[in-house]
Amino acid sequence: MSTTNPAANPVEKAGGATATFVDQRLGSNKFLARNLSKVFPEHWSFMLGEIALYSFIVVLLTGTYLTLFFKPSMAEVVYEGSYIPLNGIYMSEAYASTLNISFDIRGGLLIRQMHHWAALIFVAAVAVHMFRVFFTGAFRKPREFNWIVGVALTTLALAAGFTGYSLPDDLLSGTGLQIIRGILQSIPLVGTWLAFFVFGGEYPGGDIISRLYSAHILLVPGLILALITVHLIMVWTQKHTQFPGPGRTNDNVVGYPLLPIYMAKAGGFFFVVFGIVALLSGLVNINPVWIFGPYTPDQVTAGTQPDWYIGWLDGALRLMPNWETVVAGFTISWNVFIPSVVIPGILFTGLALYPFLEAWATGDKREHNLLDRPRNAPVRTGIGVMAIVFYGILWLGGGNDLVATTFNLSINSISWTLRVLLIVAPPLAFIITKRICLSLQRRDREKLLHGYESGRILRLPHGEFVEVHQPLNEKELAVIGSKPDTPVLPAPQKTDIDGVRNPRYRLDSIRHTLSGFFYGDNIPRPSAEEIEAGQHHAEEQGAIEAPLHEYEERDVIFNAHGGVLHHPGMPKTNAEQVAEQESRS
């Protein structure tokens, strides 16, 4: 590389020599030539995935540090560290070493808190990143595989969080494990044995901490790392999606090159995330395990909460009615099995399959590199909001005791309210969201046909009031005008021309209905000619305002609302009326 540049300084010379050395063995320059100037589109929401990636790196770094001091052992020791309230008390080595990290190792508490904060940020960023991908339709062809990898990563992120939460062996984390044992036991047929295998015997046994430890520091992070690699390779190969805008099409990528812009921006952003995690951990206490004391299965603290991403499962456990049936001498604990195994199972399976379900229902097999605006896919947006509301109510259920004590309400009435809401609120959220999306589509159509409402009211010489509309700027025009019109699949015929029965009739009827459900209500985008005419008209109207200002200042009335008197069927154009008045005077 630098060998072509004789003026290069010694560092660059050495760098060039290294590049040549590596290239002769791996052919890396071909890759660099192609990729150093690779273009990535820019949008704030594309940083969500970056936050997830960077916080995961912070978790790995801080986690490695913690393994140097943490002892994953359930052997009982007497604590003799510098945290006085627990001095002389029996506790597991796991808990004692966690206290040691928190109180006696310099910087230990900082690293522990960074690990916890970064883990929370990781899961949160994963979730919000997933919302972004869902609501913009970025999961559509050709990116369905990457969506599935993402769903797997989300599941693993929850597993990583939970296994880590249980390691310090304080009263709070032990209670979480106790609940896990109850959940395992609720699984029909194999549950009882499964619980004994997981805990190495009857609960709590002496093995669970070291088993969770190997899952937490090796198995789960190893899988996450492997899948993140796959995730990124796919993003790299398929090129990032982009939002519609001037110059952006389905066939190009508009943005900044990797070198130098994203090297600096993304690299810098890694340090920003890392730095904020460290600052947060210096300033804000998290998971102070010392106040709960060591775990013992016959004690519990009231009002305690799991980490936020597990809260919804706890809420599901709380809200579930107490159903249990005994069939032929065997017990099925619906009250535990449904909320903790069946519901998450259905949710995550549905999530993973969603791209295929939507493509099947809408018949949309096209490649999509331009993102959807959420309003343009009202049913998808509605489904997403419905899922968030469902999740939110379960999460609220997970804190029903806190709600009760904070607002002085009866826990029974809260639980019943939430049970009803869990059934009623999500469909309601769906309907409302869909209506809002369609209204936004209508407004978009108005903007394309008439320009945007400037809020300025004009009194015309003959006394009529109109609101001045102005043409959209280039960016808005490109964004709003990009709306794809996805047609509803045609209704199939029962028989063909020759009277032969159509074997796919029923299936295609379902698809016809579903695709109508998805896109049947969409407000059609006006044609290019109509848009141009509309914008041109708005431009003219905007232009008429200026001379009128000068002509008769007091006729201009400013109003924030307006648009009332403006109707398309006006007998004469404004310009004609002005000209008329002028000729009369």
Added chain:
Amino acid sequence: MSKDLESKLPANPEHGEPKPGYLPVADIPHKPRVTDTDPKAARRAERQVASMFLLSMLLVVLFVVAYVTIDVSTVVYVPVLGEVGASNLVLGLTFGGAIFFIGAGAIQWSKKLMPDVEVVQQRHDMESDKGSTKEAAANYERGKEESGFARYPIIRRTLLGALALFPIPLVVMLRDLWQTPPGENPVEILSTTSWRDGERIVPDTGHSTGENVKGIRPEEIPVGGLVSALPMSIKELKEDPVANMRDRGKSAIILVRMDPDEIRAQQGEGWDYQGILAYSKICTHVGCPIALYEHRTHHLLCPCHQSTFDLADEGNVVFGPAARRMPQLPIRVDEEGFLVARSDFQEPVGPSFWERG
């Protein structure tokens, strides 16, 4: 038919050159920044970036100084934060700041001084061209032919069989995740506890088991009171932590005393002792220990998922997700006047399981 449906869709409206009815592709807008036009502003930005990198270095030095000089147990009062560990605070601020300013500097550099003109690159179809697909298929056919995979069905079937069986040892070896003691099975283990006739009830004094405690006398429990208790035979924590924890997770009970007239029902005739009732402490929902007792209503509330049990009415569920009543332990007093169990629980305690029935 499905193919027909798809052919009726527009080819790809937002693809490439504008389709009829779509707007032409607009130019990418660009506005020059102050740093592009004003050399003074550019120099100012240069200084800003360099100062951030400099600040980062300074903070690293401060971090090392703080690490060496601040005692790890020093507590300081900081407004808003309250009493905090000085070491954690200063280490966090210096370390975090040092990292943060590298990032902030790099981003400022890219935003102010590096070119901000958006460029265009074309995408390429993911789908391989026809030639490659044909070649891949031909390669596959050749491989199939040369290996004789299709021609030797016995080899094929035995290979598939071997591949299907080889993971079995990997699964079988998981069997000893629980080294089952001879003659034991989970159902029996879950169905019994340490309580038996004459087993003395001792108060549960927290994580360190009460040593030298002889038991509980009935008069020590006031009406309306609640005592958490364990069997006296529980192993010492330091000697056998696994056995100790197991008993705490299974044999733990609560003793409550109420006016005998208020007891509406019990799980067995005369299982109380003068209004003292013994119930399992382990919730029948998912196994949290319960000790939230409302002595006027005799309701016992689980802090985990709010299952509520009526102890005056044989421990029945009155609210919440638990499906089963709290098991009751029959009790009496022994010759020395201490409370003891009359037998084990008559039903398994804790969360339900498949074979429980």
